[in-house]
Amino acid sequence: MMHLDANASTPLRAEVLEAMLPWLRDGYANPSGTYAAAKRARQAIEQARWQVAQWLGAVPEEIVFTSGGTESVNTALHSLDRHAGPGPALVSAIEHSAVLRRAEALPRGIRLAPVNADGRLDLEAFAGNLAGAGFVSVMTANNETGVIQPLREVCAMARNQGLAVHTDAVQAMGKIPLQVRELGVDLLSLSAHKFHGPKGVGALYVRSGLPFSPLMLGGGQEGGRRSGTENTPGIVGMGVAAAIMCKQAAVDHHAALRHLRDAFEAKLTDELAGVTVNGDVNHRLPNTSHLSFDGCEAAGLLILLDEAGIGCSAGSACMSGQQRPSHVQVAMGIDERRARSSLRFSFSTLNTTGEAFAAAVMVKRAVEKLRRVQGSGVGPVQVYCV
Ligand SMILES: Cc1ncc(COP(=O)(O)O)c(C=O)c1O
Numbered sequence: 001m002m003h004l005d006a007n008a009s010t011p012l013r014a015e016v017l018e019a020m021l022p023w024l025r026d027g028y029a030n031p032s033g034t035y036a037a038a039k040r041a042r043q044a045i046e047q048a049r050w051q052v053a054q055w056l057g058a059v060p061e062e063i064v065f066t067s068g069g070t071e072s073v074n075t076a077l078h079s080l081d082r083h084a085g086p087g088p089a090l091v092s093a094i095e096h097s098a099v100l101r102r103a104e105a106l107p108r109g110i111r112l113a114p115v116n117a118d119g120r121l122d123l124e125a126f127a128g129n130l131a132g133a134g135f136v137s138v139m140t141a142n143n144e145t146g147v148i149q150p151l152r153e154v155c156a157m158a159r160n161q162g163l164a165v166h167t168d169a170v171q172a173m174g175k176i177p178l179q180v181r182e183l184g185v186d187l188l189s190l191s192a193h194k195f196h197g198p199k200g201v202g203a204l205y206v207r208s209g210l211p212f213s214p215l216m217l218g219g220g221q222e223g224g225r226r227s228g229t230e231n232t233p234g235i236v237g238m239g240v241a242a243a244i245m246c247k248q249a250a251v252d253h254h255a256a257l258r259h260l261r262d263a264f265e266a267k268l269t270d271e272l273a274g275v276t277v278n279g280d281v282n283h284r285l286p287n288t289s290h291l292s293f294d295g296c297e298a299a300g301l302l303i304l305l306d307e308a309g310i311g312c313s314a315g316s317a318c319m320s321g322q323q324r325p326s327h328v329q330v331a332m333g334i335d336e337r338r339a340r341s342s343l344r345f346s347f348s349t350l351n352t353t354g355e356a357f358a359a360a361v362m363v364k365r366a367v368e369k370l371r372r373v374q375g376s377g378v379g380p381v382q383v384y385c386v
Helices: 014-025 034-055 070-084 097-105 123-130 151-160 233-248 251-273 298-307 328-330 337-341 355-372
Strands: 065-066 089-092 110-113 135-137 163-166 188-192 202-206 275-277 289-292 317-319 322-324 342-346
Touching: 014 233, 014 342, 034 233, 065 070, 070 089, 070 097, 070 135, 070 202, 089 097, 089 123, 097 110, 110 123, 123 151, 135 328, 135 342, 151 163, 151 251, 188 275, 233 251, 233 289, 251 275, 251 289, 251 355, 298 355, 322 337, 337 342, 342 355
Parallel strands: 089 110, 089 135, 135 163, 163 188
Antiparallel strands: 065 202, 188 202, 275 289, 289 342, 317 322
């Protein structure tokens, strides 16, 4: 299968698996123990903490390991809620559901900051929404469109109002250069499976000196900031994946990602009419291509592409067997027809240029086939969503 769905998850790197195996097989000692095997596990965790901190430009004490992006986000918003002044949580309208559902559940309430038609935060509207807010959460880059948000400006504006900022960097980390001090964020969420690490492990950056309240209470692991016996193999895997990403960033693998995505998009748009690139092309993750195909139902395309051996995602949300515009597309004002005809292709550095070209050919074929079947308009295609 050709995996063009890196924003959903990435393959585990061979080096990461190798590093994890001894901890899965023999390294079962509880890192909180006092004997030699337990101390070795503790050391391995601290090594991983150093690796993640190094990648982010943070210090190890600022890194808290979690069970993934969702837990990191929930912890961040929980803690901000505990320590922020009154006023709703100010979050962008295109946040991942982890942020949106958590913020909605807070008694303080939620205020949505709109985005422009290109999927970027409307900074003027954001500035207008800051007054009276309690804290801010704006994602670094969007998971559907790949659009990179003006986070530096957001942090500067929030700081002027004395508000703390969390960013969900689950999609951005590893695809664009990110350093926490340059950004000026207070909290940042990460997930290992988005950068060739294992699933079920993530991290939360907590700026030194920021008041913090844990979400998970219990045995007091992670310096009391996240209780629960540490997932040693997962954390070791995350550390190695982060270290590889950090090394690759030095040789600009972001450019390699851009080359793959651009080769795919250029071939497709050169050879096929009626293709729209969604989102701000000047501020996009280098790996993400969110495209609408005139006269095609995305659900039908997904089936044809699956048959051709390509794994990608619908750009819209599947609800009750029908494609509906996602909240991101709604926030961007993308009409229903264009939303229902959109697909997201997302590359990782484990993809090849050959794959990018082959995928463009297969997508072109699938679109042409579907257009023939469906005629000029979007026809009824029966699909079953899982
Ligand atoms: C932007 C964003 N935030 C959070 C998450 C949740 O991360 P996890 O799958 O590790 O819980 C995802 C996962 O797709 C995501 O894309």
